[in-house]
Amino acid sequence: MGPRFTCDSRVKGDKTEWDLLYVSFTDRYVSFSDRYISFSDRYVSFSDRYVSFSDRYVSFSDCYVSFTVRYVSFSDRYVSFSDRYVSFTVRYVSFSDRYVSFSDRYVSFFDRYVSFTDRYVSF
Structure with missing residues (x-):
């Protein structure tokens, strides 16, 4: 489970969207943090400041996210x-996983x- 946040939820069709401030999540593959993130049920799209994220394995309740x-x-x-x-x-990102x-x-x-x-490095 991630840390607790103040969050607002809203239903869009069959999806519930959560707006979270200062979000972070961690599992064995991914550790992620950003300022403004909203999580939806099934589909993934991230924008510049507000992030909508989903995956087959998304679980969250109230203001906890994992x-x-x-x-x-x-x-x-x-x-x-x-x-x-x-x-x-996303514009401001800190990201890590196993690799x-x-x-x-x-x-x-x-x-x-x-x-x-x-912009500066190419691999």
Whole structure:
């Protein structure tokens, strides 16, 4: 389970969306934090400041959030890499999993399955 947050929920069709401030989540594959994140039920899309995220293995209740992500695609203003199943776009990001760790301005990573580019570094 992630830390507790103040959050608002709203129902959109068959989805419930949560707006969370200062979100972080951790599992054996992914550790993630950002300022503004909203989680939906099934589909994944991330925008510049407000993030909508979902995965087959998403669980949350009230203001607690936890989920499992194994395959990730990532892009932001400086950084982009891709793997499978998940995509998102955020401006200020701190991200790590078993193979990958990077931040918005300073980037380091190791992953057998990742292609990576940003404004300053190309791998």
